[in-house]
Amino acid sequence: MILRLRDLSVRLGGSHILQGVTFDVPPAGVTALLGRNGVGKTTTLRAILGEVPASGAVEFGGEPVLGRPTHKLVRSGLGYVPEDRCVFGGLTVAENLRLAVRGPDPDYDTVHELFPELRARAGQRAGTLSGGQQQMVAIARVLLNRNRLLLVDEPTKGLAPAVVSSVAAVLARVAEHVPILLVEQNLAVVRRLAAGAVVLEAGRVAWTGTASDLLGDAGRTRTLLGVGRS
């Protein structure tokens, strides 16, 4: 397993947000982290990254990492694509990418192959890009560096269907080389990308299994996620 969470608990603002989250992420493919709004998916990613104080245990690549500073985790190969994308709107696409480079040998080949449009728009200010193009910048940024795991938070949120499909296609290609823990509300995207699924409910793991077992059972999907088949 590339990532193991054991009894992860987070208290924020007087609320017990994560109440003992335990699951594993295998070293290949996409694992979906699912659940209704507000169950603690983003908080789980942020706790793994050390962005919020947490108790319990997190093992990344076999090493205990809970409490390690975020920048050290990122440097050790944990890539994060946050939900709000966090591109620097006043800087160009090329500058946004350059700022993300960590090592001496950034992988621009992969980035240019996956995102030819970003090369064409290298001089455009990122703030003037569409939401989908900004998401591409956010994903491209982590791919410049070698990662052992990517945490990707709702990459298709707010995007038009055709753009959702291109983001999913890019993530499918990325997942051929690096495992992804993916928070995603769009179940068609989950069905297309994810092998495993972990469902949170009120700060706990309510279900784990294969994505096809989850999504192939309309009753289970409705009970756990509050939605019908998409």
Ligand SMILES: Nc1ncnc2c1ncn2[C@@H]1O[C@H](COP(=O)(O)OP(=O)(O)OP(=O)(O)O)[C@@H](O)[C@H]1O
């Ligand atoms: N810094 C904070 N202080 C207090 N409460 C917080 C804080 N951050 C998150 N929460 C609360 O923790 C709960 C879980 O939030 P989180 O963003 O992890 O949920 P989520 O499953 O990612 O939701 P969504 O699908 O809506 O993005 C929510 O009730 C949220 O309001």
